[in-house]
Amino acid sequence: MMALLEVKDLQVRVEDREILHGLSLTVNRGEVHAIMGPNGSGKSTLSHVIAGKPGYEVTGGEILFDGQDLLEMEPDERAAKGVFLAFQYPVEIPGVTTWNFLHAALNAQRKARGEAEMSSPAFLKKVREVAKSLNVPQDMLKRGVNVGFSGGEKKRNEVLQMALFEPSLCILDEMDSGLDIDALRIAADGVNALRSPDRAMVVITHYQRLLNYIVPDFVHVMSRGRVVTSGGKELALELEESGYAQFEDA
Amino acid sequence: MNVVLARTESGRAMEGLFTASRDRLPGTARVSEIRRQAFEAYERAGLPHRRIEEWKYTDLRVLMREVRPLAEKPDVSALRRAAAALKPVAIEGAAKLVLVDGVFAAELSDKVPPGASMTxxxxxxESGAGELLATAATDAMISLNAALATDGLVIEIADGTRLAAPLQIMHIATVASASAFTRSRVRIGNGARVTLVENFVAAEGAKSYQAHDAVxxxxxxxxxxxxxxxMTDSVDAANVxxxxxDLGAKAKFDLFNVTAGGAVSRYQGFVTLAGEGSELNVNGVNLLNGSQHGDTTLLIDHAVPHCTSREVFRAVIDDRAHSVFQGRIIVRPGAQKTDGKMMTRALLLSDEAEADNKPELEIFADDVTCGHGATAGALDENLLFYLRARGLPERAAQxxxxxxxxxxxxxxIADDDLRDVVMAAxxxxLEART
Known part of the structure; x- marks a missing residue:
C-alpha cells in the first residue's frame, strides 16, 4: 500500500539559513505520529512546508502525498487534496464571520475536487451537527473568525474545521500551546474522535503532556533539522525523564 | 486701469461653451447675471491644478483636460436606456428622483412622499431663485457648476417629518461624451428624519462623459x-x-460615500457644524483599479462647541489606480469640547497602486479632543495563508x-436595506475584479 505522506531527504532554507538538513518521514493512513523536539529543531518548519506556507525554499528532497508531488501544489490545492494544518496560533480575521469563512472554504475544496457545492441550508445543518458534537457554541459561528476567542476556543475552532473538511492528513502544530488542562482535554477529545483507519495524524509538540491525551503510534525526535531517533509511544515517556539534551550534542 | 486677461486656448473654448449654452440655462435675467458672475469667477482661476493646495493630488488640467459641452436633452432612446440602467440600483420602496444627462426626467421619477415637497x-x-446658485464655500468647480447647472432637485422636508422609505436621487448618463451639470438643494426641517441615497450610474452607450454635481x-x-x-460611473467618465x-443644533448626520467608478473623480464635502450638540459620522470607501483616480476631500468646520465628528476613510487600490483622501478639521475659537477624529486606511493590492492621505487639523480652541491616524499596506500574508490553507484559491482569499x-x-449603516445596497455595490x- 502506498504511504499517505512520504518526506524524503527534505532540505529547507529560510532566507540564508538551512533549517531542515535532509529530513525523512513516512506516514501511513490510520497512523498517529508524534514529532517531538526542542525549540528551533525545525518541527514547525516541517509543518509549514507541508501546508505550503510562502517564505520557505526547498533546496533538496521531495514530499509525496498519495504518491503526488506536494511541493508542486498551491496551498489551496493541498487543502482540497486532504492536507490540513491546525495552526499553532490561528489568526483572527475581523469582518469575516466564521460561518461565512467555513462555507466558502468547504465549497472551494469541493469545487476543486469536482464535487457539487453545498447549499446554505445543507451546510448549516452539517456545521451545526459538527459544532454540537464538539461542544462549540452556535454563537461562535456568527462571530468574526477567531476574533475575541480564547486560546481554547481558537483551538476548538481548528478541530471544528478538521471535522468539517474531513482531511486525510491532519498536522497539529503545537496544539497544546496556550491551553490549560481542561481546554487541552476538550481539544484532544475532538481530535481523538477523528481518528480513523483512513486518516493519518502528525502531532507536533514540545511537551509529552499532549501525548497523554492523544496517544501516538510512533514518536520521532527532531534535533537540528533532522529526525534523530524514532520509536513507539514509550519513547515520549523516556524523553520526559531524560530531556532533549542527549540529542543536542548528537 | 485695464486688466488684460491672458486667455489660454482652453479658456477661449470655455468662453465659447458658456455662450453657446445660454439657451440651455434656465433662469430670469437676475439668475443669468449671477451665472455670468460665477462664470467669470471660474475663468479667473480656470480648471484646478496641482499648484492649488486643495487640488495638489488631483490636477484636473492633466486628468480631465477640458470641460465637455453640455449634453443634449435626453430623447426617447436616452430615456429608455436610462430606465434600464436605474433598475438594478433602484431601492424597493424608495421615492426615485431621476436626472438624465442633467435634466429631470419626470416620467422615470416617483412622487415625493407626504411631508416632502419638490420642485x-x-x-x-425660472421663478428667480438665484440664491440656489450661491454658496458660502467657493472654488473654481463650484463656480462653474453655478454657471452651467441645467437642472436639479429642490426638496423641502417639513419639520418633524419621518420618512419611512429613502429618497433616491439618481444621476444617469446616457451620452458617449458630453457634460451634465446638476445642482440640488435639500432642506431638512427641525426634528425630521430622512434617508437619502444618491446614485451615479452609466446607461448603455455612456462612456467618457462628465458629471458635475453640486449639493x-x-x-x-x-x-x-x-x-x-x-458613485458607479463609467470607468471612462469624470465626476466632480x-x-x-449645514447642521443645526443636536442634529445627527451619517454620510457614506462609495466611489467605485469614474476615470477621474473628486467628491468634495464641506460640512459646517453650526449648532451645538451635533454629531457627524463619515465613512468613505474608494474602490479603484486600472488607472482610476478617486479623490475624496472633506472639510469639517466646527463652528460651535460640543459637536462630535468622526471620519473613517478606506481605500482599496489595485493596478495603477490612485486614491486621494484629504480631511481637514477646523475648530473655531470658542468651539470648546469639540471631539473630532479621522482615520484613513489604505489597502494597496499592487506595487503601482498609490494612496495619498492629507489630514489637517486647525484648532483655535483649547479644550478639545482631536486626532488623526493613517495606515497603508498590503493584505496580511498570514491571513491570506490561513485562508489558502483552508482551500480558498488566492483571488478568492483576497x-x-x-x-x-x-x-x-x-x-x-443602521438601516438593513441600505446596508445591503451599499454592500452589493x-x-x-469585487466580482468584476475576480
Whole structure:
C-alpha cells in the first residue's frame, strides 16, 4: 500500500539559513505520529512546508502525498487534496464571520475536487451537527473568525474545521500551546474522535503532556533539522525523564 | 486701469461653451447675471491644478483636460436606456428622483412622499431663485457648476417629518461624451428624519462623459439624516461633485460615500457644524483599479462647541489606480469640547497602486479632543495563508479579506436595506475584479 505522506531527504532554507538538513518521514493512513523536539529543531518548519506556507525554499528532497508531488501544489490545492494544518496560533480575521469563512472554504475544496457545492441550508445543518458534537457554541459561528476567542476556543475552532473538511492528513502544530488542562482535554477529545483507519495524524509538540491525551503510534525526535531517533509511544515517556539534551550534542 | 486677461486656448473654448449654452440655462435675467458672475469667477482661476493646495493630488488640467459641452436633452432612446440602467440600483420602496444627462426626467421619477415637497431647479430658477446658485464655500468647480447647472432637485422636508422609505436621487448618463451639470438643494426641517441615497450610474452607450454635481444640504435642529452616495460611473467618465452641508443644533448626520467608478473623480464635502450638540459620522470607501483616480476631500468646520465628528476613510487600490483622501478639521475659537477624529486606511493590492492621505487639523480652541491616524499596506500574508490553507484559491482569499476590510465601514449603516445596497455595490466591484 502506498504511504499517505512520504518526506524524503527534505532540505529547507529560510532566507540564508538551512533549517531542515535532509529530513525523512513516512506516514501511513490510520497512523498517529508524534514529532517531538526542542525549540528551533525545525518541527514547525516541517509543518509549514507541508501546508505550503510562502517564505520557505526547498533546496533538496521531495514530499509525496498519495504518491503526488506536494511541493508542486498551491496551498489551496493541498487543502482540497486532504492536507490540513491546525495552526499553532490561528489568526483572527475581523469582518469575516466564521460561518461565512467555513462555507466558502468547504465549497472551494469541493469545487476543486469536482464535487457539487453545498447549499446554505445543507451546510448549516452539517456545521451545526459538527459544532454540537464538539461542544462549540452556535454563537461562535456568527462571530468574526477567531476574533475575541480564547486560546481554547481558537483551538476548538481548528478541530471544528478538521471535522468539517474531513482531511486525510491532519498536522497539529503545537496544539497544546496556550491551553490549560481542561481546554487541552476538550481539544484532544475532538481530535481523538477523528481518528480513523483512513486518516493519518502528525502531532507536533514540545511537551509529552499532549501525548497523554492523544496517544501516538510512533514518536520521532527532531534535533537540528533532522529526525534523530524514532520509536513507539514509550519513547515520549523516556524523553520526559531524560530531556532533549542527549540529542543536542548528537 | 485695464486688466488684460491672458486667455489660454482652453479658456477661449470655455468662453465659447458658456455662450453657446445660454439657451440651455434656465433662469430670469437676475439668475443669468449671477451665472455670468460665477462664470467669470471660474475663468479667473480656470480648471484646478496641482499648484492649488486643495487640488495638489488631483490636477484636473492633466486628468480631465477640458470641460465637455453640455449634453443634449435626453430623447426617447436616452430615456429608455436610462430606465434600464436605474433598475438594478433602484431601492424597493424608495421615492426615485431621476436626472438624465442633467435634466429631470419626470416620467422615470416617483412622487415625493407626504411631508416632502419638490420642485426642479429649472422651475426654481425660472421663478428667480438665484440664491440656489450661491454658496458660502467657493472654488473654481463650484463656480462653474453655478454657471452651467441645467437642472436639479429642490426638496423641502417639513419639520418633524419621518420618512419611512429613502429618497433616491439618481444621476444617469446616457451620452458617449458630453457634460451634465446638476445642482440640488435639500432642506431638512427641525426634528425630521430622512434617508437619502444618491446614485451615479452609466446607461448603455455612456462612456467618457462628465458629471458635475453640486449639493446644498441643510439639517434643522434635532434633524437626522443618513446619506449614502454610490458613485458607479463609467470607468471612462469624470465626476466632480461639491457638497455643502449645514447642521443645526443636536442634529445627527451619517454620510457614506462609495466611489467605485469614474476615470477621474473628486467628491468634495464641506460640512459646517453650526449648532451645538451635533454629531457627524463619515465613512468613505474608494474602490479603484486600472488607472482610476478617486479623490475624496472633506472639510469639517466646527463652528460651535460640543459637536462630535468622526471620519473613517478606506481605500482599496489595485493596478495603477490612485486614491486621494484629504480631511481637514477646523475648530473655531470658542468651539470648546469639540471631539473630532479621522482615520484613513489604505489597502494597496499592487506595487503601482498609490494612496495619498492629507489630514489637517486647525484648532483655535483649547479644550478639545482631536486626532488623526493613517495606515497603508498590503493584505496580511498570514491571513491570506490561513485562508489558502483552508482551500480558498488566492483571488478568492483576497476577495474575502477585501470584503472584510470594506465591510467594517458598511457595518455602521443602521438601516438593513441600505446596508445591503451599499454592500452589493462593493461586491459588484469585487466580482468584476475576480
Amino acid at each position: 426642479t431647479l429649472r422651475e426654481a430658477l 446644498l444640504l441643510s439639517l434643522g435642529d434635532q434633524a437626522e439624516l443618513t446619506l449614502a452616495r454610490l 461633485t461639491s457638497a455643502m452641508f 476577495a474575502l479579506l477585501i470584503q472584510a476590510f470594506v465591510g467594517e465601514a458598511i457595518e455602521g 462593493a461586491e459588484r466591484w
